[in-house]
Amino acid sequence: MRKIQDLHVITTEALVAPRLLKEQLTIDDRIAQSVIDARDTVRRIIRGEDSRLMCIVGPCSIHDPAAALDYAERLARLRAQVEERLFIVMRVYFEKPRTTVGWKGMINDPHMDDSCDMREGLFRARRLLLDINALGLPAATEMLDPITPQYIADLVSWAAIGARTTESQTHREMASGLSMPVGFKNSTEGNLQVAVNAIESSRRPHSFIGITQDGMTAIVRTTGNPDTHVVLRGGRTPNYDAGSIDECCRILRRAGLKARVMVDCSHAQTNKDYRKQPDVLAALCEQVRAGSRAIMGVMLESNINAGNQPLVADRSRLKYGVSITDPCIDWPATERCLIEAAEALPPSSPARAAAAER
16 A cells, blocks of 8 residues: 555654653742742833833844854843843744744744754753743743744743734734743734734633643643733834824724833834844834833844854854844844933833823
8 A cells, every 4th residue: 555644745754742851941939930020020010010111132043052052141131230120031032933044043943953952952951941041031022833832932021823823713823822022023024913903812721632740742731821012113114103003002992902012123123124123123212201001012133243144064153142043133233223222212100100000
């Protein structure tokens, strides 16, 4: 009989169970409490109970754990300087959706050579998240593969569902069971309704196929995640201006949702010019100063050094602290624009939080 299954599968390899990886790389009580506290703060910001601006800041993607930890140490020091007005969370992205082909991120291919040593990728990702959280710095990531959260989600304080997957039922179901707040981006074309639909879907209970901590296939039943929100990332045109944010708020209110939004300062907001991210951030701070109560957070793509670089065969030629995916602003520009944002914004206060609630 001719073969009728696995016609295009070369091989399958067993993966370490989530529980075993967590036993090898254990979260201690201090780090666990740090994650709990950060998640609670993010929830308060989303609900308008904390009037600080949440800032998701960091590399487009992580490929060098040593450089990432170097960056995290700098960001942790800056975080302490601006914490009265800004709540900084490090962007720690391990998975990259590709429009056609390309490097899929550190979890999928940690050696950057198409060997796809995912066991090593998961180990490196969890190790780095432990190190970052040990600094007292919360971590944020994009959840792309629905199995990955079982390995690292206990160390993540905020998660994103990207523009390419916001419309995916699988990702909406996954978000409904995640333990941290989740932001849904508008589509790559700029469609806001798909993000609003995703929020409504993920706030409801779901049942779907997943894995247990022991790596067994199982039915996962969720309660729904109430801490979900929109992330504006632009589309065919930018959508961070006051008019676009007002329109987003109208759509949210029609759906019975709180008019609170995060704005990604990169991607289509800058017409693909990463150097304009500080200008977008400054414009958003000006809207807050002018009385906007909708803007509760921002995202910045930032690294130690500016721009990006191709993924060359000789890995030793890669420049330190430079992105191998989307270009990023460098550390001096990051430090400068966040300090300027903190100086431009009024300090957090109960009165401001109450105004945001209204």
